[in-house]
Amino acid sequence: MNPRLPSEPLTARQIAETEATFREANEGINAAAEEFAFDALIPFICECALLACTEIVPLTRPEYEAVRASSVTFVVVPGHEIIRAGGGRIQFEHERYDVVEKLGESGEIAADLDPRA
Numbered sequence: 295m296n297p298r299l300p301s302e303p304l305t306a307r308q309i310a311e312t313e314a315t316f317r318e319a320n321e322g323i324n325a326a327a328e329e330f331a332f333d334a335l336i337p338f339i340c341e342c343a344l345l346a347c348t349e350i351v352p353l354t355r356p357e358y359e360a361v362r363a364s365s366v367t368f369v370v371v372p373g374h375e376i377i378r379a380g381g382g383r384i385q386f387e388h389e390r391y392d393v394v395e396k397l398g399e400s401g402e403i404a405a406d407l408d409p410r411a
Contacts, residue, residue, distance in 0.1 A: 306381050306400040309343040313368045313396070314407035316341040320369075321409050324358055341394075342374035349374065351391045361393055365408035366401040368394045 304312075320338045327336045335352040342349075349371040353361075361369045367385060372392050375384055381398040396404045405411060 304343055304376065306398070307403055309376060309382075310396060310400040310403035311407065312343045312345055313341050313394075314404055315345075316347075317368060317407075318409050320358070324355065324362075327355055338369060340371045340374055341368040342370045343376040344374070347371075347374065353391060357391075362410065364395070365405040365411055366396045368396070368404070370394055 316339050320341065323336060323338055326332075333355070335354060336358065337350045338353050338358060340347050340349040340351050351369050351371055353369065358369070361367050369391050370393075372387065372389075375382075375392060375394050381400040382394050382396045384392055385395040386393040395401075
C-alpha cells in the first residue's frame with residue numbers, strides 16, 4: 295500500500311530526519327528483543343518518510359541487523375519508498391520489506407543521525 299504523500303513536497307532533510315526518528319524507535323525495539331532473547335519475527339516500525347505511517351515491518355533480528363549494518367539504509371513496508379525527493383534508491387526487495395539506501399545529502403544526514411555512529 296502506498297502511503298498518502300503530503301500536499302507539499304518533502305525536502306531531503308525532512309525525509310532523512312523522519313526516517314531517522316523511526317530508526318531510533320526501532321533501536322529500542324531491537325534492544326528489548328535482544329534483552330528477552332526473542333527469536334521470532336519482531337514487529338519493527340516502518341522507517342518511511344511519513345510521520346503518519348503506522349505500518350509494521352516484521353523482521354528477524356538478523357534481518358534488522360543486516361539493514362543496520364549501514365548508517366544509510368532503512369527498512370520500509372513495500373511501496374513506502376519515497377526515494378525521488380529523498381535522494382535514495384531501493385537496495386533490496388523482500389516479500390515482507392524493502393531496504394532503502396539514502397544517497398547524497400539525505401545519506402549524509404542519515405549517517406549523522408545514526409544512534410550507533
